[in-house]
Amino acid sequence: MAIRIAIAGASGRMGRMLVEATLAATDCELHAALDRPGSDTLGLDATAFLGKQSGVLIGADLTALEGADVLIDFTRPEGTLAHVAACRAYGVNMIIGTTGFDEAGSAAIREAAADIAIVHAYNMSVGVNLLIKLLEVAGKALNVGYDVEVVEMHHRLKVDAPSGTALMLGETVATAQGRTLKEAAVYAREGITGEREPGTIGFATLRGGDVIGDHTVMFAGLGERIEISHKASNRTIYAQGSIRAAHFLAGKQSGFFDMQDVLGLR
Numbered sequence: 001m002a003i004r005i006a007i008a009g010a011s012g013r014m015g016r017m018l019v020e021a022t023l024a025a026t027d028c029e030l031h032a033a034l035d036r037p038g039s040d041t042l043g044l045d046a047t048a049f050l051g052k053q054s055g056v057l058i059g060a061d062l063t064a065l066e067g068a069d070v071l072i073d074f075t076r077p078e079g080t081l082a083h084v085a086a087c088r089a090y091g092v093n094m095i096i097g098t099t100g101f102d103e104a105g106s107a108a109i110r111e112a113a114a115d116i117a118i119v120h121a122y123n124m125s126v127g128v129n130l131l132i133k134l135l136e137v138a139g140k141a142l143n144v145g146y147d148v149e150v151v152e153m154h155h156r157l158k159v160d161a162p163s164g165t166a167l168m169l170g171e172t173v174a175t176a177q178g179r180t181l182k183e184a185a186v187y188a189r190e191g192i193t194g195e196r197e198p199g200t201i202g203f204a205t206l207r208g209g210d211v212i213g214d215h216t217v218m219f220a221g222l223g224e225r226i227e228i229s230h231k232a233s234n235r236t237i238y239a240q241g242s243i244r245a246a247h248f249l250a251g252k253q254s255g256f257f258d259m260q261d262v263l264g265l266r
């Protein structure tokens with residue numbers, strides 16, 4: 001039987017990629033398309049931007065989730081958290097790509113995973129998830145004498161900083177080195193900052209143009225610098241990863257997972 005997929009933020013940059021990827025997957029069907037209440041896309045066919053008619057209209061009524069197998073959500077934290085509550089009520093699994101959650105928001109998602117199965121990942125691409133494995137090795141090997149800096153660049157319309165991916169990469173290195181990101185992170189430098197404090201993980205955020213997503217983790221030592229980078233050139237990598245996650249969740253009743261689980265990299 002086809003996986004019945006609902007998509008939140010259906011008219012957004014990622015939402016449209018997800019609609020297209022769902023239509024292209026032979027074993028998936030588009031069950032519902034949601035957008036923000038008040039959005040001027042409500043009532044439009046979800047595939048109109050492709051010049052197609054699917055019969056699935058974009059709506060804001062969350063009762064449309066009933067009967068779906070999974071909701072794929074790339075929206076904003078407040079939208080995702082409302083969707084989490086609705087999915088819990090309807091017994092619909094979730095794939096969450098949204099970034100920018102505070103601690104309470106992240107905790108609410110983990111708590112919901114007691115009742116439904118959730119994949120929550122700040123980056124759905126194969127490449128970035130491979131980077132995580134490389135950073136586990138590099139973080140351990142370069143634990144002493146190397147300063148860690150995470151640099152990311154995204155398009156001018158991105159609203160959260162640093163990116164969820166940058167935070168995840170920083171967290172990976174911190175964990176590999178026996179620290180938490182909370183104690184190690186330095187998010188801004190300005191003025192007379194003093195010398196760099198050993199053991200910190202610095203973040204630099206660049207925004208501009210239509211950059212889809214560039215991330216570099218630097219290990220800067222004396223006499224050498226190691227840089228591990230990923231550059232996205234098309235958002236399909238995130239949509240394809242989400243469809244893989246939908247297959248991974250099929251038949252699961254509950255539990256919290258990330259893309260390391262989906263890709264078998266754990």
Ligand SMILES: NC(=O)C1=CN([C@@H]2O[C@H](COP(=O)(O)OP(=O)(O)OC[C@H]3O[C@@H](n4cnc5c(N)ncnc54)[C@H](OP(=O)(O)O)[C@@H]3O)[C@@H](O)[C@H]2O)C=CC1
Nearest residue numbers: 009011012013014036074075079097098099122123124238
């Ligand atoms: N995990 C991953 O691999 C990736 C994650 N992302 C993350 O996904 C999120 C969305 O990115 P992107 O598609 O570029 O953003 P867009 O702004 O293009 O799309 C967001 C969509 O969500 C809708 N939306 C906004 N607020 C709400 C709400 N409160 N309730 C319901 N719907 C809402 C928007 O509607 P409207 O336009 O009317 O406001 C829009 O349709 C971001 O957090 C981004 O960081 C992005 C790419 C990859």
Ligand SMILES: O=C(O)C1=N[C@H](C(=O)O)C[C@H](O)C1
Nearest residue numbers: 099122158163164165166213
């Ligand atoms: O907003 C984006 O575009 C992206 N957001 C994610 C993030 O914050 O890490 C993933 C990707 O980098 C694109």
